Amino acid sequence: MPKKLLEVQGLETLFKTREGVIHAVNGVSFAMEEGETLGIVGESGCGKSVTMLSMLRLIPSPPGEIGAGEALFHGDDLLKMTDEEIRHVRGAQISMIFQDPMTSFNPVLTIGLQVAEPLEIHQGMSRKQAMKRVVELLELVGIPNAKERVKDYPHQFSGGMRQRAMIAMALSCNPGILIADEPTTALDVTIQAQIIELVKRLRDELGMAIIWITHDLGIIAGLAKRVFVMYGGYFIEGAPVKELYRNPQHPYTIGLLGSLPRLDESQRRRLASIDGQPPVLFERPASCPFAPRCKSAIERCWKENPTLETVAPDHRTACWVDVNTGRARQ
Amino acid sequence: MTANDVLLRVENLVKYFPITQGIIIQRQIGAVHAVDGISFDIRKGETLGLVGESGCGKSTTGRTILQLYRPTSGSVIFGDVDLVKLKGEELRKMRRYMQMIFQDPYASLNPRMTVGEIVGEPLIIHHMASGKEVQERVENLLELVGLNAAFSNRYPHEFSGGQRQRIGVARALALQPNLIICDEPISALDVSIQAQVVNLLEDLQKQFGLTYLFIAHDLSMVRHICDRVAVMYLGIIVELTNQKELYNNPLHPYTQALLSAVPIPDPVVEEQRRRIILEGDVPSPVNPPSGCRFRTRCPLAYSYCAEAQPDWREVQPGHFVACHRVSDTGILDKKEVM
Numbered sequence: 001m002p003k004k005l006l007e008v009q010g011l012e013t014l015f016k017t018r019e020g021v022i023h024a025v026n027g028v029s030f031a032m033e034e035g036e037t038l039g040i041v042g043e044s045g046c047g048k049s050v051t052m053l054s055m056l057r058l059i060p061s062p063p064g065e066i067g068a069g070e071a072l073f074h075g076d077d078l079l080k081m082t083d084e085e086i087r088h089v090r091g092a093q094i095s096m097i098f099q100d101p102m103t104s105f106n107p108v109l110t111i112g113l114q115v116a117e118p119l120e121i122h123q124g125m126s127r128k129q130a131m132k133r134v135v136e137l138l139e140l141v142g143i144p145n146a147k148e149r150v151k152d153y154p155h156q157f158s159g160g161m162r163q164r165a166m167i168a169m170a171l172s173c174n175p176g177i178l179i180a181d182e183p184t185t186a187l188d189v190t191i192q193a194q195i196i197e198l199v200k201r202l203r204d205e206l207g208m209a210i211i212w213i214t215h216d217l218g219i220i221a222g223l224a225k226r227v228f229v230m231y232g233g234y235f236i237e238g239a240p241v242k243e244l245y246r247n248p249q250h251p252y253t254i255g256l257l258g259s260l261p262r263l264d265e266s267q268r269r270r271l272a273s274i275d276g277q278p279p280v281l282f283e284r285p286a287s288c289p290f291a292p293r294c295k296s297a298i299e300r301c302w303k304e305n306p307t308l309e310t311v312a313p314d315h316r317t318a319c320w321v322d323v324n325t326g327r328a329r330q
Numbered sequence: 331m332t333a334n335d336v337l338l339r340v341e342n343l344v345k346y347f348p349i350t351q352g353i354i355i356q357r358q359i360g361a362v363h364a365v366d367g368i369s370f371d372i373r374k375g376e377t378l379g380l381v382g383e384s385g386c387g388k389s390t391t392g393r394t395i396l397q398l399y400r401p402t403s404g405s406v407i408f409g410d411v412d413l414v415k416l417k418g419e420e421l422r423k424m425r426r427y428m429q430m431i432f433q434d435p436y437a438s439l440n441p442r443m444t445v446g447e448i449v450g451e452p453l454i455i456h457h458m459a460s461g462k463e464v465q466e467r468v469e470n471l472l473e474l475v476g477l478n479a480a481f482s483n484r485y486p487h488e489f490s491g492g493q494r495q496r497i498g499v500a501r502a503l504a505l506q507p508n509l510i511i512c513d514e515p516i517s518a519l520d521v522s523i524q525a526q527v528v529n530l531l532e533d534l535q536k537q538f539g540l541t542y543l544f545i546a547h548d549l550s551m552v553r554h555i556c557d558r559v560a561v562m563y564l565g566i567i568v569e570l571t572n573q574k575e576l577y578n579n580p581l582h583p584y585t586q587a588l589l590s591a592v593p594i595p596d597p598v599v600e601e602q603r604r605r606i607i608l609e610g611d612v613p614s615p616v617n618p619p620s621g622c623r624f625r626t627r628c629p630l631a632y633s634y635c636a637e638a639q640p641d642w643r644e645v646q647p648g649h650f651v652a653c654h655r656v657s658d659t660g661i662l663d664k665k666e667v668m
Contacts, residue, residue, distance in 0.1 A: 043520040043521060043522060044520055158611045160611055161611070188383035188384055188547065188612075189383070189547065189549070189588060189591040189592055190383065190587060190588060190591045190607075190608045191383075191611070192591065193590075193591035193605055193607055193608075194607055194608070196593075197605065197607055215520070215521055216521075216593065217521075217595040218550075218592070218593030218594055218595045219593050220595075221593060221594065221595050221596055221597045221599075221600045222593055222594075222597065222600030222601070222603075241597045242597045242598065245595065245596055245597055245598075246598075255522060256521060256522060257595060258525075259521060259522055259524065259525035260521065260525075260550070260595050261528075261550045261551050261553060261554030261555075262550055262594055262595065262596070263549060263550045263553055263577065263589065263592050263594055264594055264596075264599060265553075265554075266574070266577075266578075268554065270529060270532075271525035271528055271529055271554070272525065273522070273523075273525035273526040273529055274522040274525070274526075275526070277490050277492070277493075277523075278520065278522070
């Protein structure tokens, strides 16, 4: 049995705003092993980014607040660490790349200086040593003419190149986990394919674990080993990737897969849309968060929020209804 | 196909945006070659897709067709009228027949107007209705796009993204146009909402016999909704054919790479796919490459590609392509040339 690298238990995050308390993450639990690639899928506002930011304690507080839970990394609880301790984890052992590579770089510092920063801070390198390593890193992520390009500013890089530089920075200290928060959403498909290919290559070479957050079920299909689907701040389904796509058990997952047109589909069919709107998170629902949009909802769904239950080996879903029979689950 | 089937004909359309220097006396020092000589037809009742990556000129094409940008040269023939030659009142009268749905449902609705005012405004401007009639028409339109008619005195901020896009659709439909240009109408929406809006557009097309120019970067959605598809790269159309042919027999190396880059939501299929990964980025449209514009990233480019721009040819019935490596009978020569 491989060692657990990360174990998150019952994580809850709230934002106390003037309009009320937003329950962004409502008791999320998952575990991952070393070198594993985990996909987290969900629509905007479902809490997928907040889950990761909470784990790394990057939630602005106030208004944000971690209500409960623990996040064990190599057995140490990230949520109980002092500020000093967590700083040694962030960027060194767990690093993160973000959606928008334009706003996540400082526009007035050169790319070289910014990629060098974690090396100087975490590995105590001198500026000169760090810069040498930066050139190697930029070459590793496929930036041509890296020796010259380290002196460039972020605006001189294209979107795809900035995302490559960001990956170089994230990998500079050989992290155990790389968290990728929709890193290809702002990019064109041909550039997206380049970046995904790059991440796959680096994963195989360096052996880090990856948590890939996205709303695109297509990207995850070719990348992750296990997938979790989030909705309204809850994990509602989790399974190995092939099992999830072949045998989805939650009506929301089924709806999402049905609403996607497929490139390899020659017959035209009407897209199965999910009616209604994503939930507002001002209160923790007593019912299933998906019930208002669910076609198979039964009475129990309105009274009680389902918990994640195992329905097949390593396949868990939070739904009172057995979608195969349309009747209540025993 | 007879000439009667054609609703709109675009011929050699060119749009350059000048780049100027100087504060008081502005000199033109260059131009962005946003659209650089494209020709195509849109047939009555069809959905023509226009796909390409950001900055390839697909939105500029849409706006230039509607004369929201005046073209640098070329013509846009709607029915038997050349829109490029029209001005002022004459042009405004033609606008009735062509409407647009925009990408960003947050920016394309005036936040200070109620939904009723937004949807009703085109009716008043074009004298299609007045007084009480406007309100009736607005309510009908809102119901048509799946919104509650009682919402007409609410403001755009009270609606979600998907609902706002429905308001945009209602506004476009108000004048009963023949042609609607949809400029990435779903790319700002969540996945589960995208399908709602696409289904709505399809239903409306069936009901009113609308013609769509559907601009998008999402190839799977384009395959789903369009009858014919044109692929743009850096200001020119590189390939145009019906949707089946484009996906089953893509000829241009760019189309092939674009198709292979789109992920398919099925792990079993993904495992077996071979990707064509293009090197580098799209070059700047200020100074596009000589000859074929795709040659800098093309895995099959050879020296001649830098010398001459490939002709726009019909290699099989209805299948147009601009590539030196495609033969006159529609076969791509895949031999690598050093």
